[in-house]
Amino acid sequence: MTGVEVVSIGKTYGEVRVLDRVSAAFGAGRLTSLLGPSGSGKTTLLRIIGGFVAPDEGEVRFGAEAVTHVPLWRRNVGMVFQSYALFPHMNVEENVVFGLNRRGVRGEAARKEVARVLEMVRLQGLERRKPKELSGGQQQRVALARAMVTKPRVLLLDEPLSALDRRLRQDMQVELRRIQRESGLTTIFVTHDQEEALTLSDTIAILDRGRIIQEGNPAEIYERPKSRFAASFLGDANLFTGRVEGDAIAIDGGHIRMAGKPPEGATVTVAIRPEKMRIARAGEDALPGENRLEATVKEIVYAGAVSTYLLERGGAQIKLIAQNRETQAATIGDTVTLLWSPTHTVLLQE
Amino acid sequence: MIVLGRSYLLAVLAFLYLPIGVMVAMAFNASALYTLPIDPSLHWFAVLAENGPLLAATRNSLLIACATSAAATLLGTLAALALERRQFRGRSLLRILLLPPIAIPWLITGTAMLVFFFWTGIGRGIHAMIIGHVALALPYVVLVVGTGLKSLRADLEEAAMSLGSTPIHAFFAVTLPLLLPSVIAAALFAFAISLDQFVVSYFLSTPGVSTLPVEIYSSIRKGFTPEINAISTIFLGVSTVLVLIFAQLSHLGGKVDRR
Amino acid sequence: MAEVIEQRRMAAPSVARPGRAGWGIAALVAPAYGWLTLAVFLPLGAMLFFSFLKAAPFGNRTLQYTLDNYFAFVRRPYLFDVAWTSIKLGLLTTAICAAIGLPAAVALARATHGRSRQVLFLLIVLPFWTNGLVRIFSWTMVLREGGVLDYLLHLVIPGAASASLLYSFPAIIIGLVHAYLPYMILTCYLSAVTIEDAHIEAARSLGARLPMIFWKVVLPLTAPGLISGAILIFVPVIGSFMEPRILGGRVGVTMGTVIEDQFVQAFNWPLGAALSFTMLAFVLLIFAASSRLLSGRVGAQ
Numbered sequence: 082m083t084g085v086e087v088v089s090i091g092k093t094y095g096e097v098r099v100l101d102r103v104s105a106a107f108g109a110g111r112l113t114s115l116l117g118p119s120g121s122g123k124t125t126l127l128r129i130i131g132g133f134v135a136p137d138e139g140e141v142r143f144g145a146e147a148v149t150h151v152p153l154w155r156r157n158v159g160m161v162f163q164s165y166a167l168f169p170h171m172n173v174e175e176n177v178v179f180g181l182n183r184r185g186v187r188g189e190a191a192r193k194e195v196a197r198v199l200e201m202v203r204l205q206g207l208e209r210r211k212p213k214e215l216s217g218g219q220q221q222r223v224a225l226a227r228a229m230v231t232k233p234r235v236l237l238l239d240e241p242l243s244a245l246d247r248r249l250r251q252d253m254q255v256e257l258r259r260i261q262r263e264s265g266l267t268t269i270f271v272t273h274d275q276e277e278a279l280t281l282s283d284t285i286a287i288l289d290r291g292r293i294i295q296e297g298n299p300a301e302i303y304e305r306p307k308s309r310f311a312a313s314f315l316g317d318a319n320l321f322t323g324r325v326e327g328d329a330i331a332i333d334g335g336h337i338r339m340a341g342k343p344p345e346g347a348t349v350t351v352a353i354r355p356e357k358m359r360i361a362r363a364g365e366d367a368l369p370g371e372n373r374l375e376a377t378v379k380e381i382v383y384a385g386a387v388s389t390y391l392l393e394r395g396g397a398q399i400k401l402i403a404q405n406r407e408t409q410a411a412t413i414g415d416t417v418t419l420l421w422s423p424t425h426t427v428l429l430q431e
Numbered sequence: 432m433i434v435l436g437r438s439y440l441l442a443v444l445a446f447l448y449l450p451i452g453v454m455v456a457m458a459f460n461a462s463a464l465y466t467l468p469i470d471p472s473l474h475w476f477a478v479l480a481e482n483g484p485l486l487a488a489t490r491n492s493l494l495i496a497c498a499t500s501a502a503a504t505l506l507g508t509l510a511a512l513a514l515e516r517r518q519f520r521g522r523s524l525l526r527i528l529l530l531p532p533i534a535i536p537w538l539i540t541g542t543a544m545l546v547f548f549f550w551t552g553i554g555r556g557i558h559a560m561i562i563g564h565v566a567l568a569l570p571y572v573v574l575v576v577g578t579g580l581k582s583l584r585a586d587l588e589e590a591a592m593s594l595g596s597t598p599i600h601a602f603f604a605v606t607l608p609l610l611l612p613s614v615i616a617a618a619l620f621a622f623a624i625s626l627d628q629f630v631v632s633y634f635l636s637t638p639g640v641s642t643l644p645v646e647i648y649s650s651i652r653k654g655f656t657p658e659i660n661a662i663s664t665i666f667l668g669v670s671t672v673l674v675l676i677f678a679q680l681s682h683l684g685g686k687v688d689r690r
Numbered sequence: 691m692a693e694v695i696e697q698r699r700m701a702a703p704s705v706a707r708p709g710r711a712g713w714g715i716a717a718l719v720a721p722a723y724g725w726l727t728l729a730v731f732l733p734l735g736a737m738l739f740f741s742f743l744k745a746a747p748f749g750n751r752t753l754q755y756t757l758d759n760y761f762a763f764v765r766r767p768y769l770f771d772v773a774w775t776s777i778k779l780g781l782l783t784t785a786i787c788a789a790i791g792l793p794a795a796v797a798l799a800r801a802t803h804g805r806s807r808q809v810l811f812l813l814i815v816l817p818f819w820t821n822g823l824v825r826i827f828s829w830t831m832v833l834r835e836g837g838v839l840d841y842l843l844h845l846v847i848p849g850a851a852s853a854s855l856l857y858s859f860p861a862i863i864i865g866l867v868h869a870y871l872p873y874m875i876l877t878c879y880l881s882a883v884t885i886e887d888a889h890i891e892a893a894r895s896l897g898a899r900l901p902m903i904f905w906k907v908v909l910p911l912t913a914p915g916l917i918s919g920a921i922l923i924f925v926p927v928i929g930s931f932m933e934p935r936i937l938g939g940r941v942g943v944t945m946g947t948v949i950e951d952q953f954v955q956a957f958n959w960p961l962g963a964a965l966s967f968t969m970l971a972f973v974l975l976i977f978a979a980s981s982r983l984l985s986g987r988v989g990a991q
Binding site: 443454 | 719722723729730733734737740747748790794797798810813815817820821822828868872875925926928929930931932936946949953954959962963967969973
């Protein structure tokens with residue numbers, strides 16, 4: 082199993098630069114998500130890797146082989162389309178065996194492979210059904226089986242779960258993970274749903290307007306976002322901007338500390354994740370070195386396991402997520418003290 | 432209100448089918464007069480079998496219709512594939528160029544063909560009529576196949592190619608089978624158009640060679656003979672069957688229902 | 691913006707096949723358009739050429755050019771009458787088709803459902819695709835002396851003189867209306883289905899009675915259908931020659947029959963050509979006017 086690499090990919094449609102010097106590496110046997118909002122270029126990148134579209138500049142490599150000029154039908158990729166694209170005039174078995182036949186695998190050998198992969202996606206027994214007789218989730222699995230049966234060099238999925246309802250989606254996410262691990266295929270997954278990306282991926286690449294903003298494993302990106310965009314797109318973040326004075330960053334009415342020394346004299350933006358803050362209880366003091374800010378509770382959103390507090394400080398909104406372990410920390414209208422550790426103050430580079 | 436509407440519709444239908452009904456009835460009537468009761472008989476159909484010119488014309492009509500259907504369907508399908516599937520400069524222009532055969536009154540097109548064919552030595556006759564009929568049927572074929580293509584998802588061919596099909600193989604394995612109903616419908620359409628075509632055939636026919644509609648026209652001008660009823664009835668039957676098959680294939684009836 | 695482009699691209703995928711696209715398309719469309727050129731465009735061109743000649747260029751006669759044929763109306767004033775007859779036929783047929791067809795279309799759209807609607811729809815469309823000549827012929831059966839109408843008349847008033855409606859102006863109109871009525875019903879129907887219950891109910895709730903509802907709701911919504919139907923009918927009718935000849939006999943002299951004569955009897959092809967192009971110009975004018983009218987309406991909606 083080889084990895085996939087794209088080097089300096091560029092693509093322009095009309096006047097829009099859809100992809101701008103994008104380079105990335107997709108680890109062998111791992112699942113990488115391309116995450117970004119609509120129009121970020123993630124689907125275009127996927128289609129370039131697959132060979133559906135030719136890049137204007139740059140190279141695509143499967144392992145050591147440059148495949149940029151290899152036509153789609155010779156690239157041996159497996160693609161799962163957003164709309165599944167199952168052949169309506171063929172039944173499940175015929176759909177799945179299509180790629181095998183093209184590679185010269187027929188008859189009994191082909192049937193065995195089809196059975197193997199149908200079992201992997203848990204669809205045994207449905208070989209004779211036509212696509213229109215299947216549910217959305219089943220169709221999706223057929224599409225997956227069809228793409229995987231030829232043991233492609235890379236498995237590409239274009240927002241395959243977006244057509245499913247929430248419950249089914251969550252179930253399929255787990256299924257997908259299991260299937261991917263079992264098969265060991267290098268997999269690239271396009272999605273705009275950050276929760277999905279966090280759940281499924283070994284690596285996430287965030288795209289915005291044709292550029293890769295940040296790449297890394299989910300925890301890494303979540304805990305240490307490098308840019309304003311990454312911080313806000315993946316989860317929520319409380320952003321503060323201020324000048325560095327000495328060891329701390331001065332914001333209006335207070336100071337924020339981070340672990341390590343901030344750049345001297347610069348104006349910087351920092352981000353703090355909402356679950357990293359806590360509301361000080363009556364009589365509770367800040368731990369040594371902790372940051373503290375005062376704010377007013379504007380709204381509390383109760384969601385069973387957690388509550389989200391929306392607070393206001395000097396015209397800016399702060400979001401805090403707290404587990405409902407004990408009684409509520411505050412009520413609407415209270416002025417409270419927010420505390421958090423300096424290690425959770427993330428310095429943004431952009 | 433609804434009853435009024437329905438009754439009105441039925442009255443309109445009665446008007447539409449009145450003369451046709453009369454003609455069909457007379458075809459089966461032994462007497463050539465219009466008195467009741469109708470004396471059922473196949474007499475005129477038998478007389479028809481003796482009518483040489485009429486039978487020859489029918490043979491010609493069928494021959495021309497088959498040739499027209501084959502040629503128009505082939506050419507039209509190819510053109511529709513290009514016009515529907517690809518964006519290219521000049522596409523709208525090409526689309527507009529399909530309008531003249533249907534928009535221009537057949538009188539003008541027919542006489543123009545006569546003029547041109549005569550002048551260039553192509554002449555008149557069966558081959559000329561085939562040329563003319565195909566030209567008239569082409570826009571309809573492109574329309575029917577084009578509509579079928581529109582509802583065909585483009586990503587199916589992509590999926591096939593991602594699984595190892597070359598573009599040509601993808602077309603034959605995926606697109607064509609799904610397009611077949613439309614192609615057949617278009618072929619039937621072209622056949623019906625050719626069979627019914629009068630004006631162009633009229634101008635391109637010669638004394639010895641004509642089609643059924645033209646022959647009927649001459650017969651009417653010369654004087655009425657009852658076997659015209661018979662042949663017209665047969666004609667009507669065949670056209671009706673064709674249209675019904677076509678409607679079934681293109682789900683014409685199905686699209687109507689909105690409630 | 692990029693997502694719009696992405697979506698548009700989904701609809702018409704351009705798979706990476708550099709360079710061959712142009713040739714492929716040319717190969718696909720060439721046969722059909724080549725045929726059309728041979729059968730339609732070149733002939734029209736030839737006829738245009740002919741219209742400027744004094745006499746048809748056969749038998750090695752020298753070509754003599756003239757504009758006379760286009761001044762035919764001036765040289766042969768009876769053509770004005772003929773043209774007027776054609777236009778009268780067109781207007782009358784269109785008007786009657788509209789009067790009969792619009793209510794039928796509205797009835798079809800609003801008084802029928804499901805299966806019965808499908809059947810009725812098919813029944814209305816069917817005569818359309820049967821041979822026009824056969825239909826005209828069947829009208830002669832009905833209208834002639836000794837025909838069905840005559841027979842029915844004698845049933846009611848025995849001893850009346852033999853009646854024949856054939857070979858008269860009304861006969862032509864009847865034949866034309868019968869032939870083109872389905873067009874109008876079809877186009878009006880396509881517009882009429884856009885009338886929703888909500889529209890009628892809203893009008894009713896504002897106090898409108900039936901005539902008002904028709905005027906303010908039904909008519910505006912079916913106007914596009916009426917206009918396109920009118921075009922579909924008027925244009926062929928002014929060029930028709932079958933119905934006038936067969937049903938009108940000596941009375942049936944229209945532009946269509948005159949042009950036909952030039953080619954089939956008088957063999958004055960240049961004149962026929964010029965008259966044809968004059969008619970064509972008129973037809974194109976109508977198309978231009980109607981498309982402006984139609985797009986204006988659509989814009990207003």
